[in-house]
Amino acid sequence: MAKVFTVDEVKAHNKLDDNFIIVHGDVYNVTEFKNEHPGGKKILERVAGKDATVQFDKYHKLSVLEKYKGKLQVGSLEGKAPAAPAPTPKAEPPKPAPVAKSVASSSSAEPAATVSETYGDLIPYGDPAWYQSYHSPYYKASHAALRVEVREWIQSEIEPYVTEWDEARHVPEKIYQQMGQRGYLAGLLGVKYPVEYTDRRVTSVPAEEWDHFHELIVTDELSRTGSGGFVWSQIGGYGIGLPPVIRFGQPELKKRILPGLLNGEKRICLAITEPDAGSDVANLTCEAKLSEDGKHYIVNGEKKWITNGIWADYFTTAVRTGGPGMGGVSVLLIEKTSPGVSVRKMDCQGVWSSGTTYITFEDVKVPVDNLIGKENQGFKVIMTNFNHERLGIVIQCNRFSRVLYEESMKYANKRKTFGKKLVEHPVIRMKLAQMARQIEACHNWLENIVYQCEKMGTTESMLRLGGAIAGLKAQATTTFEFCAREAAQIFGGLAYSRGGQGAKVERLYRDVKAYMIPGGSLEIMEDLSIRQAMKVHQALGMKL
Numbered sequence: 023m024a025k026v027f028t029v030d031e032v033k034a035h036n037k038l039d040d041n042f043i044i045v046h047g048d049v050y051n052v053t054e055f056k057n058e059h060p061g062g063k064k065i066l067e068r069v070a071g072k073d074a075t076v077q078f079d080k081y082h083k084l085s086v087l088e089k090y091k092g093k094l095q096v097g098s099l100e101g102k103a104p105a106a107p108a109p110t111p112k113a114e115p116p117k118p119a120p121v122a123k124s125v126a127s128s129s130s131a132e133p134a135a136t137v138s139e140t141y142g143d144l145i146p147y148g149d150p151a152w153y154q155s156y157h158s159p160y161y162k163a164s165h166a167a168l169r170v171e172v173r174e175w176i177q178s179e180i181e182p183y184v185t186e187w188d189e190a191r192h193v194p195e196k197i198y199q200q201m202g203q204r205g206y207l208a209g210l211l212g213v214k215y216p217v218e219y220t221d222r223r224v225t226s227v228p229a230e231e232w233d234h235f236h237e238l239i240v241t242d243e244l245s246r247t248g249s250g251g252f253v254w255s256q257i258g259g260y261g262i263g264l265p266p267v268i269r270f271g272q273p274e275l276k277k278r279i280l281p282g283l284l285n286g287e288k289r290i291c292l293a294i295t296e297p298d299a300g301s302d303v304a305n306l307t308c309e310a311k312l313s314e315d316g317k318h319y320i321v322n323g324e325k326k327w328i329t330n331g332i333w334a335d336y337f338t339t340a341v342r343t344g345g346p347g348m349g350g351v352s353v354l355l356i357e358k359t360s361p362g363v364s365v366r367k368m369d370c371q372g373v374w375s376s377g378t379t380y381i382t383f384e385d386v387k388v389p390v391d392n393l394i395g396k397e398n399q400g401f402k403v404i405m406t407n408f409n410h411e412r413l414g415i416v417i418q419c420n421r422f423s424r425v426l427y428e429e430s431m432k433y434a435n436k437r438k439t440f441g442k443k444l445v446e447h448p449v450i451r452m453k454l455a456q457m458a459r460q461i462e463a464c465h466n467w468l469e470n471i472v473y474q475c476e477k478m479g480t481t482e483s484m485l486r487l488g489g490a491i492a493g494l495k496a497q498a499t500t501t502f503e504f505c506a507r508e509a510a511q512i513f514g515g516l517a518y519s520r521g522g523q524g525a526k527v528e529r530l531y532r533d534v535k536a537y538m539i540p541g542g543s544l545e546i547m548e549d550l551s552i553r554q555a556m557k558v559h560q561a562l563g564m565k566l
């Protein structure tokens with residue numbers, strides 16, 4: 023049971039070598055901590071025995087307390103309501119609550135529902151509109167329950183440590199295992215919840231109800247960490263490496279590898295890009311030759327910028343089995359244990375904890391049963407993957423943009439310059455306005471496209487939505503770049519140094535190019551958005 027202090031009791035500990043302080047009604051013993059306090063020990067001495075909430079809030083974010091509470095908190099001030107216990111991975115996540123029917127639902131063929139309660143910090147545009155009790159036709163009770171479940175886990179188990187992990191360029195394995203145990207991995211494949219391959223379930227969503235909006239919520243909430251490196255460490259390889267296997271893999275292969283992957287025990291990545299072939303996939307050179315007995319492919323070649331490659335057990339790899347161009351490409355599942363596979367970690371500008379990797383394949387023997395799809399028809403497998411990959415990028419970018427905006431809004435409401443809060447300067451409000459309007463426009467387009475995916479099958483959505491999704495990726499990445507730049511200006515020096523209050527802004531600024539270049543560069547996306555849309559609309563009967 024935590025000790026209850028009176029103000030006078032705290033006051034008695036008012037020296038450098040016996041220093042208690044009060045922050046937000048809790049009492050911390052910072053005597054030993056003083057030597058490791060990044061802000062210095064004298065500053066703690068000045069508030070020894072006192073309520074230091076105002077000073078604390080000036081220099082830190084609240085998540086600092088989450089991290090140090092266990093080590094430094096010795097009790098609470100009398101009269102303070104006891105804090106709710108922090109949720110643990112084992113805690114019961116919320117069940118879907120009853121939902122209010124929206125006005126729209128009464129006239130529509132499908133029963134739509136709105137979630138009436140508000141959720142989150144209620145900063146205008148700081149969360150998607152439906153979190154703030156605005157009506158939406160897309161969400162029901164299980165979506166609301168899922169956002170609570172994921173956010174609680176992120177806030178207690180992940181967010182306080184993300185900066186540390188990013189600096190160490192590695193996220194502890196237990197987090198990925200929890201992604202599997204909590205059933206999130208199985209829900210991130212752009213297909214129905216694969217109950218036939220896993221006994222894991224997401225507690226707040228019945229498997230048969232799982233839809234693309236649930237997937238959107240998991241990715242969106244993961245991205246609230248404000249770290250592309252963290253998000254990619256969890257789903258960067260998996261979210262693009264596994265869908266081809268689940269859609270096109272041979273039944274025996276799926277039976278063998280899917281359970282371990284869905285449960286978070288094994289890892290997979292997508293190996294397409296090469297030192298000399300990025301967006302120009304049709305020209306890749308990594309070759310796979312059928313052995314004389316027809317039982318194996320012998321693979322030789324290099325892959326570059328492969329997310330999660332360093333930890334992956336399986337590589338979904340694009341190889342050349344035939345002649346030049348897209349008609350000679352196949353996809354093979356290569357296993358790390360095969361002799362001749364080597365990996366080397368790459369140093370990059372951003373997404374530090376994502377494990378960007380250079381891979382070499384030297385005379386690697388791959389069983390023909392590991393062929394994904396048909397020989398020389400790998401281009402179709404790769405193309406089918408792109409919409410899902412790009413939508414994932416869009417969701418991440420748009421939440422990162424929101425994080426940058428939300429951090430800026432909070433900071434602008436506390437930081438004072440020239441006798442005024444930053445938010446009272448019109449030039450700062452204009453930056454916030456420009457960020458918010460781009461984020462909201464992007465999110466509304468995103469929800470519309472996710473709804474189309476929900477209604478169309480894979481083939482129809484691949485053909486009809488490819489152009490729009492490319493355009494949306496271009497929009498989301500430019501919004502992200504804009505928000506990173508503007509947030510950095512609002513935070514000033516705090517966004518230039520690493521860690522501390524500006525940590526998310528500094529980190530996301532470095533992550534921008536990891537979203538604007540891979541998965542189809544901005545230039546290719548803009549071009550494709552028109553070319554592909556023209557093709558589709560020609561087929562629909564476009565009159566020019």
Ligand code: HEM
Pocket residue numbers: 043045050052059060061062065066069074077078081082083086087090094521522523
């Ligand atoms: C429970 C008590 C405290 C803890 C656990 C704590 C922890 C930290 C940490 C981790 C940092 C590094 C930056 C960051 O991660 O935000 C930091 C920086 C700092 N802290 Fe504290 N702190 C505490 C109390 C205080 C108080 C009461 C003051 C002021 C009276 C203070 C003043 C500062 C300053 C000036 C910095 C440097 C900020 C910067 O680099 O911009 N801290 N503190």
